[in-house]
Amino acid sequence: MPSRILVVDDSPTIRKVVGALLERHGFEAIPAVDGQDALERLNELAGADSGTAQVDLILLDFVMPRMNGFQFCRALRQDERLRATPVVLMSAKSDRIRETFVQQTGAIDAITKPFDAQALVAVIENAIRRAEAWRTRGEALAAGLPDDFEAPESLRQSTDSGARSARVALAGDLSVIPIGAALQLLQVEGQTGVLQVTDARTEVSIAMREGLIDLVQARNAGAEFRLGRYFVEHGIVSPEDIDRLLRDNTPTKPPPPAPDAPPVFPAHENASVARKLLGDILVDSGRVTRDQLRDALARQSSELIYEIVRWPRGRFEFRREPLPALAESARLRLPVASVVMEGFRRVDEWRLVESGLGDFEAVLQRDAVAIEQGGVDRLPRQEQRLLEMVDGEKTVREIIQQSHMSSFDACKILYQLIEARLVRRRAA
Numbered sequence: 001m002p003s004r005i006l007v008v009d010d011s012p013t014i015r016k017v018v019g020a021l022l023e024r025h026g027f028e029a030i031p032a033v034d035g036q037d038a039l040e041r042l043n044e045l046a047g048a049d050s051g052t053a054q055v056d057l058i059l060l061d062f063v064m065p066r067m068n069g070f071q072f073c074r075a076l077r078q079d080e081r082l083r084a085t086p087v088v089l090m091s092a093k094s095d096r097i098r099e100t101f102v103q104q105t106g107a108i109d110a111i112t113k114p115f116d117a118q119a120l121v122a123v124i125e126n127a128i129r130r131a132e133a134w135r136t137r138g139e140a141l142a143a144g145l146p147d148d149f150e151a152p153e154s155l156r157q158s159t160d161s162g163a164r165s166a167r168v169a170l171a172g173d174l175s176v177i178p179i180g181a182a183l184q185l186l187q188v189e190g191q192t193g194v195l196q197v198t199d200a201r202t203e204v205s206i207a208m209r210e211g212l213i214d215l216v217q218a219r220n221a222g223a224e225f226r227l228g229r230y231f232v233e234h235g236i237v238s239p240e241d242i243d244r245l246l247r248d249n250t251p252t253k254p255p256p257p258a259p260d261a262p263p264v265f266p267a268h269e270n271a272s273v274a275r276k277l278l279g280d281i282l283v284d285s286g287r288v289t290r291d292q293l294r295d296a297l298a299r300q301s302s303e304l305i306y307e308i309v310r311w312p313r314g315r316f317e318f319r320r321e322p323l324p325a326l327a328e329s330a331r332l333r334l335p336v337a338s339v340v341m342e343g344f345r346r347v348d349e350w351r352l353v354e355s356g357l358g359d360f361e362a363v364l365q366r367d368a369v370a371i372e373q374g375g376v377d378r379l380p381r382q383e384q385r386l387l388e389m390v391d392g393e394k395t396v397r398e399i400i401q402q403s404h405m406s407s408f409d410a411c412k413i414l415y416q417l418i419e420a421r422l423v424r425r426r427a428a
Contacts, residue, residue, distance in 0.1 A: 003128060004028045004054065008038040008072070009061040009090065018059065018090075018120070025121050030055065035067030039075055046081050056128055058087045060107070063180065063341050070188050073107065086131035088123055090115075169193065170318040179308050180340040182316055187211040187336035193321055199314035204304055207327030213334040215327040216301035224406055225304055227278050230296040232404040237287050239404070245281050277326075298332050302339050303406055309343035310350065346408055353408075356415045357396055363426040364399065364414070365392035370421050386413050390423050 005027050007018050019029035030045075032038035038058070045054035058076075062069035069089060076082050089110040108127045111120060169191075172182065179197055186195065186208055195206040202221050207214045218225055228242045279297070282288040288296075308314070366387065376387060382405065389399050400410040417423040 002026050002028045003056040003124075004030060005124065006030045006032060006038060006041060006055045006058045008032045008035065008058060008064070008069075010034050010064040011061075014061070014090075021117050021120060022124075025117070027124070034064040035060075035069065035072030035075070037066075038072060039067070042076075042082055042085070055085060057124055057131070058085055059090045059124075060087050061090050063184070063337065063344060065337060065341070068184055068188075068337055070184050074188070084131075086127050088127050167319065168317055169320050170316075172316055174199075174311055174314040174316060177316075179305075179311070179314075179316060180343065182318070183213075183305075183336045183340055186318060191318070191320070192323070193319050194323065195316060195318045197308050197311075197314060197316045199311050204308050205324075206305070207323045209323065209327075209331070209333070211336065213301060213305070213336060213339065214323060214332055215297065215330040216304045217324075217326070218304050221304065221307070223401075225300060225307070227296055227300055229404055230299050231282065231288060231292070236292065237282065241287065242278070242282075245285060245287070246278065249276050249281050294330070294332070297330050298334060301332060301334060302342070303408075305339050306343040306346050306408070309340065310347055349412070350408065353411045353415045356418065357411055358425070360397040360400075361395050363392065363395055364390045364418075364423050365426045366390050366423055367421060374420070374422055376422065382409070383413050383417070386410065387417060387422060390417070392426060 003026075005022055007015055007022070007029050009015050009018070010033055015031040015033075019031055022029040030041060032041050038060075042055065060069050060072060067075070073087060076085065076087070086108040089107045108130060109123055111123045170182065170185070174197075182195070183206075188211070190211040192209050195208060197204045197206065202218060204216060204218045204221065206216050223229065228237070228239075231237045232239055232242070276284075279288075279293045283290060283293055371387075376384065379387065386399065386403060386405075389402065394402070396411075396414060399414065400407055403410045405413075414423070418425075
């Protein structure tokens with residue numbers, strides 16, 4: 001009887017390709033769309049009489065909706081019938097999580113997507129062979145599925161007020177543990193606190209409440225991540241409007257007191273010259289609504305996470321501490337899984353788009369004949385706007401900077417215009 005492999009991945013393409021590959025090499029493939037579906041399949045296959053799982057190996061994607069890889073492994077670990085089933089993580093990030101999360105999830109091995117047939121078959125055969133050896137020696141739980149499968153001790157301990165609440169509960173190197181994996185762990189454990197992520201230049205602060213993202217802020221992240229850009233992109237305000245409102249609301253220091261006047265002490269340092277935040281200025285002036293401000297903050301927070309998912313190097317540090325006032329006010333409650341999944345999708349799409357665009361210093365020009373024949377008036381507004389910016393003088397980089405769009409969205413549209421032959425690179 002061929003070895004039976006449960007393939008758990010939310011991508012129908014991955015399930016189909018991996019399933020066909022396994023069957024060509026003599027395995028029986030059983031598909032599951034996410035962790036919850038996989039548990040249901042396993043329970044169906046686990047015979048009532050035998051009381052054991054009826055699959056030889058589980059190939060498991062790490063980032064999935066409903067129940068991700070971390071949550072699935074926890075549920076698997078808690079079921080006596082299923083706990084000894086070997087798991088191989090199958091993820092674009094598996095090379096980075098091998099040291100920590102293969103152990104934390106009780107996985108036997110990991111393989112990086114995309115993978116070739118030979119590598120996948122070798123990993124599967126090795127995993128099945130090792131699992132059999134553990135079962136024979138009665139050491140499966142000790143060697144392959146650790147009994148201490150839990151979050152790090154620092155995440156499980158309760159915290160007191162004061163200095164203890166601000167101590168570092170989790171920290172790591174992004175080249176070893178990607179930020180998506182760290183966020184998944186904090187979501188699974190329902191943590192509240194602030195996750196600081198830094199590289200050589202930029203610092204991103206992620207406020208989390210009970211495992212959900214309340215707000216993301218950044219320093220030195222670039223103009224495209226400024227809050228005003230999101231309103232300009234949708235035509236709610238203009239850059240000139242924002243400049244004028246900021247200028248009109250610039251705090252001024254009070255005049256010096258008369259020599260014989262009694263001293264006046266503000267409630268806190270620099271209270272008399274505190275600067276109003278742009279979001280509050282726009283709402284107070286009637287330019288945007290509270291709902292529009294909330295939508296902009298959600299986009300800003302999401303895009304900052306998409307950005308740090310791309311970072312190959314850096315450090316992260318999670319502190320269990322009270323959330324900043326802005327996060328308390330925003331309370332966006334963004335789900336980690338969907339934000340991280342979109343970030344991973346964009347990483348793959350970025351590679352395609354950047355290779356298609358080529359040199360960002362290249363000058364683009366429109367193809368007048370193709371535009372006349374193409375009916376560009378039916379293009380979405382943003383695509384028409386970028387097409388109008390292509391004038392035979394601006395470089396790709398200049399168009400992106402002047403578009404008031406995210407780099408990802410602007411590059412994607414320019415790539416599509418090039419592919420549609422409406423735009424081409426100007427000959428040197």
